[in-house]
Amino acid sequence: MGTAEGVDLRVEIAGIPLKNPFLACSGTFGNGREMSELVDLEALGGLMTKAVTLEPCAGNPPPRLWETRWGMLNSIGLENKGLERFLSEDLPWLSGFDLPVWVNVAGFSVREYVEVASAVSRSGLAAAVELNISCPNVERGGAHFSRHPGETAGLVARVREVVDIPLFVKLPPLTVGMGEMARAVAEAGADGLSLVNTIPAMAVDVERACPRLGNVTGGLSGPALHPVAVHAVWEASGSVDLPVIGMGGVWSCSDAVELFMAGAGAVAVGTLNLVEPRAVPRLVEELRGFMSANGYLTVTEMVGLLRRKGWR
Numbered sequence: 235m236g237t238a239e240g241v242d243l244r245v246e247i248a249g250i251p252l253k254n255p256f257l258a259c260s261g262t263f264g265n266g267r268e269m270s271e272l273v274d275l276e277a278l279g280g281l282m283t284k285a286v287t288l289e290p291c292a293g294n295p296p297p298r299l300w301e302t303r304w305g306m307l308n309s310i311g312l313e314n315k316g317l318e319r320f321l322s323e324d325l326p327w328l329s330g331f332d333l334p335v336w337v338n339v340a341g342f343s344v345r346e347y348v349e350v351a352s353a354v355s356r357s358g359l360a361a362a363v364e365l366n367i368s369c370p371n372v373e374r375g376g377a378h379f380s381r382h383p384g385e386t387a388g389l390v391a392r393v394r395e396v397v398d399i400p401l402f403v404k405l406p407p408l409t410v411g412m413g414e415m416a417r418a419v420a421e422a423g424a425d426g427l428s429l430v431n432t433i434p435a436m437a438v439d440v441e442r443a444c445p446r447l448g449n450v451t452g453g454l455s456g457p458a459l460h461p462v463a464v465h466a467v468w469e470a471s472g473s474v475d476l477p478v479i480g481m482g483g484v485w486s487c488s489d490a491v492e493l494f495m496a497g498a499g500a501v502a503v504g505t506l507n508l509v510e511p512r513a514v515p516r517l518v519e520e521l522r523g524f525m526s527a528n529g530y531l532t533v534t535e536m537v538g539l540l541r542r543k544g545w546r
């Protein structure tokens with residue numbers, strides 16, 4: 235329970251109450267079904283689904299994962315069974331748990347994003363939409379929606395019109411100034427930010443002289459990404475007054491606390507789930523111990539602490 239031992243782990247983010255501040259990152263927890271055999275889903279503060287697109291998507295050619303010294307490369311792509319099956323099979327099943335669900339919405343055109351986000355909102359079964367803007371816009375020659383603040387803001391504004399639940403926008407770390415991007419997204423009507431998505435990356439098999447990933451390039455996640463995520467959270471939370479969910483290489487409780495202190499109101503665990511499916515319950519207990527030992531009664535006391543102590 236959130237309040238045992240005098241420490242209260244409950245947080246509220248964009249008006250959504252969470253029993254603890256640890257969510258599972260999009261794409262690293264499936265849509266909960268397989269993981270439910272390994273971990274109690276209700277031990278999570280919240281779950282972010284795998285990306286959902288309008289039509290079923292096959293994803294990228296194998297191999298799709300490559301482990302690096304300090305992280306992992308993936309090129310899963312947007313593999314998913316499409317909106318219709320997600321709404322009939324996965325979301326109703328997930329809604330049977332005491333677990334707020336952020337539905338990660340992806341698309342290849344503004345119209346697709348709008349259609350998927352609108353249907354998710356109308357279903358009444360999701361706590362929030364998480365807009366994955368790291369997708370190629372096929373109507374603009376394949377440049378990513380996240381490349382220009384103006385294009386991102388245009389997309390967010392269109393989705394905002396059709397979504398009645400909190401709208402989070404998930405940003406990659408290496409965007410034009412994080413502050414500029416965060417402001418554009420906030421002005422377009424977002425209710426929160428998810429920070430960060432993976433960094434574009436590549437590895438080469440030098441014996442065979444070929445890329446390690448079937449898609450040639452992929453995204454870097456895991457511990458190597460962590461300080462980048464802390465920096466992104468710091469920059470964004472200093473620029474806009476929006477709740478932030480921090481993610482990137484959270485491996486231990488102190489990784490999570492770093493993100494809180496930099497400005498995140500909750501954190502999400504990603505790659506770690508692949509090697510330790512019960513990571514979140516462990517981190518919850520570690521956080522409880524850290525808070526007791528350091529005299530924090532609520533998570534909120536840690537959120538944005540660096541700025542309250544005068545750091546700029």
Ligand SMILES: Cc1cc2nc3c(=O)[nH]c(=O)nc-3n(C[C@H](O)[C@H](O)[C@H](O)COP(=O)(O)O)c2cc1C
Pocket residue numbers: 259260261262283284285306308310312338366404430431432454455456457459481482483484502503504505506
């Ligand atoms: C295998 C894998 C699949 C992912 N799929 C998605 C996805 O569908 N949508 C999305 O927004 N992010 C996706 N991500 C990014 C994660 O949600 C997260 O932002 C990123 O991995 C950083 O967190 P981590 O270092 O804790 O993994 C994926 C990451 C991994 C490793």
